[in-house]
Amino acid sequence: MPATFPLNVYRADLACVVESVFQTMLNLEVQPAAAAWQPTASMMTAAVYFAGEWKGAVLVECAREQARAFAARLMAIECESAISDDDIRDAMGELANMLAGSLKSVLPHGVGLSMPSVVEGADYSLRVCGETCRSALRFQVPREFSG
Numbered sequence: 001m002p003a004t005f006p007l008n009v010y011r012a013d014l015a016c017v018v019e020s021v022f023q024t025m026l027n028l029e030v031q032p033a034a035a036a037w038q039p040t041a042s043m044m045t046a047a048v049y050f051a052g053e054w055k056g057a058v059l060v061e062c063a064r065e066q067a068r069a070f071a072a073r074l075m076a077i078e079c080e081s082a083i084s085d086d087d088i089r090d091a092m093g094e095l096a097n098m099l100a101g102s103l104k105s106v107l108p109h110g111v112g113l114s115m116p117s118v119v120e121g122a123d124y125s126l127r128v129c130g131e132t133c134r135s136a137l138r139f140q141v142p143r144e145f146s147g
Contacts, residue, residue, distance in 0.1 A: 017102045018139055025098060026073045033138040037061060039122040046096035049114040054107050057128050058100040060092060067092050089118045
């Protein structure tokens, strides 16, 4: 039976991990988002799933243009127009993978990670089999960041 993991107890640790990954890999300071996420048709979502002693998922959701800007920063490419669709998908998957790998350190022992997957658009639903509670931490980049 999966372990009960009090996610709320670790919210500060989880936030520190997210902030650290974005600062280290993208040179961006993220902050908790007060407003609820409003998905759009041009959205991209990268997911990495946790399985084993605890089940859950890390999702990185953003508008396609934001994903392009993340890819450019991650790949150190100044001209965003040089970023291909495959580069954007790879960068989003890698970002989700880095977050999940870093978050694994605060999860119960024995948790494994899936390969990243990327979905484009907003017409999908996600269910983590075996999960019993739903909790989310939302973050945003500074408004002035446009790529």
